[in-house]
Amino acid sequence: MKHPSTLVIKIGSNVLTQADGLPDLGRMEHLVGQIMQLLKAGNKLVLVSSGAVAFGRQAVSIPEKLNPISKRQIWAATGQVHLIEAYQQLFQKQGKSVAQILVTKEDFRDRKHFLNMKNCMEGLMQQNILPIVNENDTVTITELMFTDNDELASLTAAMVNADSLILLSNVDGIFTGNPADPDSKLIEWVSSDTKDLSEYISAAKSSFGRGGMLTKFSTAKKSADLGINVIIANGKRDGVLEEYLSGKLACTYFEPKKKKQAPKKWLAHGAQYYKGEVFINEGAKASLTSAVIRSLLPVGVTRIEGEFSKGDILLIRDEKGIKIGLGRAEYSSKSAVEKLGQKNQKALIHYDYLYLFDHD
Ligand SMILES: Nc1ncnc2c1ncn2[C@@H]1O[C@H](COP(=O)(O)OP(=O)(O)O)[C@@H](O)[C@H]1O
Numbered sequence: 456m457k458h459p460s461t462l463v464i465k466i467g468s469n470v471l472t473q474a475d476g477l478p479d480l481g482r483m484e485h486l487v488g489q490i491m492q493l494l495k496a497g498n499k500l501v502l503v504s505s506g507a508v509a510f511g512r513q514a515v516s517i518p519e520k521l522n523p524i525s526k527r528q529i530w531a532a533t534g535q536v537h538l539i540e541a542y543q544q545l546f547q548k549q550g551k552s553v554a555q556i557l558v559t560k561e562d563f564r565d566r567k568h569f570l571n572m573k574n575c576m577e578g579l580m581q582q583n584i585l586p587i588v589n590e591n592d593t594v595t596i597t598e599l600m601f602t603d604n605d606e607l608a609s610l611t612a613a614m615v616n617a618d619s620l621i622l623l624s625n626v627d628g629i630f631t632g633n634p635a636d637p638d639s640k641l642i643e644w645v646s647s648d649t650k651d652l653s654e655y656i657s658a659a660k661s662s663f664g665r666g667g668m669l670t671k672f673s674t675a676k677k678s679a680d681l682g683i684n685v686i687i688a689n690g691k692r693d694g695v696l697e698e699y700l701s702g703k704l705a706c707t708y709f710e711p712k713k714k715k716q717a718p719k720k721w722l723a724h725g726a727q728y729y730k731g732e733v734f735i736n737e738g739a740k741a742s743l744t745s746a747v748i749r750s751l752l753p754v755g756v757t758r759i760e761g762e763f764s765k766g767d768i769l770l771i772r773d774e775k776g777i778k779i780g781l782g783r784a785e786y787s788s789k790s791a792v793e794k795l796g797q798k799n800q801k802a803l804i805h806y807d808y809l810y811l812f813d814h815d
């Protein structure tokens with residue numbers, strides 16, 4: 456590991472809960488001590504922690520018959536207070552201040568929101584305050600939700616330009632089969648060329664987790680493809696971060712691809728957040744995918760769908776409708792329609808804000 460580094464550490468619900476679903480404060484205290492070691496070693500750090508629902512379940516009992524969405528909202532709203540209070544008390548004992556940041560998917564869609572959030576986190580880190588991030592579960596329901604907090608951690612890592620993302624779960628990493636099976640082996644290295652490990656991963660989730668290992672893999676891979684070192688490790692293991700620091704940790708490590716520039720990382724996560732679609736002709740496609748650095752000019756645009764404003768994310772498709780990449784609009788859909796197909800017009804997507812998908 457490079458020193459000092461910017462790290463994002465994500466702690467899953469299962470790490471902070473005992474088998475009966477009640478909060479495991481002993482484990483939390485141990486991890487706080489481990490995080491302090493990383494901070495004392497000079498690393499900058501953002502913590503993404505699940506656990507609100509688990510802490511809420513212990514704090515308030517609500518009628519079994521209440522609908523699952525209301526239950527989750529009530530548990531999350533009450534539990535988040537207890538979760539952050541527990542962190543605040545444990546970190547305070549170590550002389551460390553903490554801040555709570557609750558976010559929604561919407562906050563990553565808009566470039567202004569995104570930059571405000573980024574500035575806030577960087578400001579906190581500069582003042583030696585630890586940002587502790589969780590999803591704002593009270594306002595995010597169904598399609599507005601992150602897949603799970605791994606996705607939130609991955610977006611956060613891209614946002615703060617992290618060197619490494621550490622996903623702490625209740626297993627040592629990805630195994631070649633069911634982790635409980637003694638024949639299963641830990642996959643310690645995932646090369647940057649690996650596309651898929653789904654043959655090994657079952658749909659089984661840990662009892663209190665949301666996404667499961669399949670989504671954890673794809674989230675981890677996406678971050679590694681953006682140039683971030685990613686580790687899936689066991690947060691229930693004593694000394695886990697100390698072992699990480701000394702390079703002795705048994706875990707699954709994802710080899711990163713070449714580091715992408717910060718705006719491109721923001722765009723890479725924009726696949727679900729785009730506001731409009733832009734269809735381009737073969738000439739524009741050849742130009743964008745060539746080795747030369749090129750922006751997307753209106754002359755190569757054949758059609759535009761959706762209404763968008765300057766700064767919104769756009770999905771780029773070729774004439775056959777195949778998805779080519781994502782970009783940030785330099786002007787609104789109204790202006791873009793006026794310039795459609797015309798020569799000598801300002802680029803609709805500037806190269807610095809263009810992210811092309813990898814095609815085999
Ligand atoms: N091949 C595999 N290797 C490791 N874990 C796996 C595999 N297949 C399924 N899993 C399951 O994935 C779980 C971890 O994912 P998840 O429940 O989302 O954890 P978290 O709550 O920490 O995010 C493990 O507890 C394990 O049951």
Ligand SMILES: N[C@@H](CCC(=O)OP(=O)(O)O)C(=O)O
Pocket residue numbers: 466467468469504505506507508509531589590592602603604605663664665666667
């Ligand atoms: N925001 C929720 C966590 C949801 C979630 O993704 O949990 P996990 O799969 O354990 O990381 C909570 O704090 O309970």
